[in-house]
């Protein structure tokens with residue numbers, strides 16, 4: 001059994017209804033976390049995950065909304081007695097981010113805990129940076145497919161899992177890119193960012209960095225994906241319309257006749 005959980009469906013701004021980007025894939029009792037944004041650690045607890053049982057982490061890119069809870073995750077899972085060494089996978093820059101942003105930034109905390117007998121293995125990690133697209137192996141989850149797309153001039157990676165005959169695609173933040181259609185071909189589950197409507201994104205300087213519902217509908221149709229889940233719902237932080245995400249889903253459906261779901265924190269989907 002494979003289970004997907006959208007732990008955090010929001011993005012940058014504080015929003016009690018939507019945590020920052022975080023997703024978990026579970027297979028054979030093992031968990032893999034993708035991104036670790038605002039409130040991810042609290043939400044993992046709320047939705048039934050123990051941080052100390054997660055030892056494999058994928059990062060899409062290093063915008064802070066996707067990684068700002070990583071220090072809490074690393075240190076708390078160590079504190080709670082994680083048995084395995086952490087394994088991180090992600091774009092270039094991840095190794096330095098972890099080294100500077102966690103090991104060096106928290107050096108006094110780490111030395112103090114080591115002095116009280118904490119297992120040093122818990123604060124060690126391996127990092128694999130994806131310099132190019134390809135099909136690396138990510139621990140128990142087997143072969144992963146990696147696709148680079150443009151997003152704010154950042155090293156930016158989208159991920160595809162082929163697990164027990166099921167295909168799951170998890171996009172990063174991304175400009176619409178024709179390569180995503182082939183990458184997502186016949187996906188059982190396409191979890192895609194949909195930051196705002198075309199009208200909204202045309203009014204903000206960073207709007208061109210992101211996916212709009214019209215393009216997401218095209219992507220879903222062209223890729224023959226079976227089910228699309230909308231995430232990274234930035235527009236809700238800016239817009240007073242409580243129905244805005246449902247309207248974006250309706251726009252996706254104009255181009256696509258498969259299943260469309262507006263993501264929410266804690267949404268779990270089983271792929272048997």
Ligand SMILES: [Zn+2]
Pocket residue numbers: 011012021063065066173232
């Ligand atoms: Zn983001």
Ligand SMILES: [Zn+2]
Pocket residue numbers: 061063151152173
């Ligand atoms: Zn981003």
